[in-house]
Amino acid sequence: MKRAITLFTFGAFLALSTSQVFAAGDVERGKTKVATCVACHGQDGNAIDPQYPRLAGQYASYLSRALHEYRDGGRDNAIMKGFAAALSDQDIDDVSAYFSSLPTKLDGLEHHIQGN
Template sequence: MKRALTLLSFGMALALASAPLLAAGNAANGKAKAAACFACHGADGNAVDPQYPRLAGQYNEYVQQALHEYKDGRRNNPIMKGFTATLSDQDIQDIAAYYSSLSTKLDTLQGHVQGD
C-alpha cells in the first residue's frame, strides 16, 4: 500500500510538472501568429502541395514538439528553423492550439505517403 501511494504521488508530481510544457495555448492568437505558415501549410492547415504537411487536426502536443525541434535544431530544415527562430514558448503553444483546433480534410493516406 505504501509503495502504491508513493507511485501515485510521484505520478501526480510528474503530471503537474509537465503541465506547463503541454499548455493548450490560445487558438485565436495562434491564427494571427501562424500567418507566415499559411503560404505552405494553408490558412486552414490543409496544404494542397504534398511536400508540405497538413497541420489541421494534428495533436496539439505534436505540433508544439515539432516546432520546438525545428527551433533547437533537432529537426534539420533551414526554412522551418528560420520561421521558428523568433517564436516564444507562448507563440508555439498558440500556433499549436490553432492548428489542432482545425478540421482535417485528410481522409486517406493515398498520395500523401512518400513513394505513392
C-alpha cells in the first residue's frame, strides 16, 4: 500500500511538473512579437491576400510545428525561413498561442487556394 501511495504521489508530481516544462505559449507576449507577421498575415491573423495563409484560429500546435520546420529547414520557404530563424522556441510558442487565440474568418477554402 505504501508503495502504491509513493508511486501515485510521484506520478502526480511528475504530471504537474511536466506541464510547466511543456507549458503553452503566452498570448499577451505573442501579441508583442508579431509585428513582422502581420504585414502578410494581417493584424487579426486573417490575411486578405489569398497567397498568404490565415493564421487566426489555427491550432497552436500546428503553428508551432510549422514555425519550427521553417526555422530548422523542414519546410522550404526562403521568406518564412528568414523570419523564423530569428525566433526562439519561446517566441514560437508565444506567437502560435497568439494567432490560435484569434477568431478566424475562414469558412471554407473557396478563393483561398489556387484553382478555386
